[in-house]
Amino acid sequence: MKTIYLVDDDQDDRFLIKEAIQQTGIEVEVIEAENGLELLDLIQQNGKFSAALILLDMNMPKMNGLETTLALKADTTTFDIPVVMISTSSNESLIESAYQAGINSFIPKPSSFQEFAKLGEQLTARFLS
Numbered sequence: 001m002k003t004i005y006l007v008d009d010d011q012d013d014r015f016l017i018k019e020a021i022q023q024t025g026i027e028v029e030v031i032e033a034e035n036g037l038e039l040l041d042l043i044q045q046n047g048k049f050s051a052a053l054i055l056l057d058m059n060m061p062k063m064n065g066l067e068t069t070l071a072l073k074a075d076t077t078t079f080d081i082p083v084v085m086i087s088t089s090s091n092e093s094l095i096e097s098a099y100q101a102g103i104n105s106f107i108p109k110p111s112s113f114q115e116f117a118k119l120g121e122q123l124t125a126r127f128l129s
Helices: 011-022 036-045 065-074 092-101 113-128
Strands: 002-007 028-033 053-057 083-087 105-108
Touching (some): 002 036, 028 036, 036 053, 053 113, 065 083
Parallel strands (some): 002 028, 002 053, 083 105
């Protein structure tokens, strides 16, 4: 079974993203975190294994998406895990900084359940198949 880390400080967004991924029918374990620090702690607790994907919100307290990506890409146990940044921000310089930090893709955060479902399908096709 593949593992996805879903990192977002908004519980409702985590719920909708998780539901969208699970509705694709692919068997995955979704591990949730509220911020980058919690993600890094969870990865350390779970040992040195490779997740299939890390989904990160850009704007979070304690450790934001950019800081988290830099930490992930600097660690030899996590540098090769695909990272997808999902955010309501459309700030071009922040998006460019995220790509420079090492994200694999940037996706605007959906605003309807139909858009969340489409996101689940896109993620499955690109990263989980």
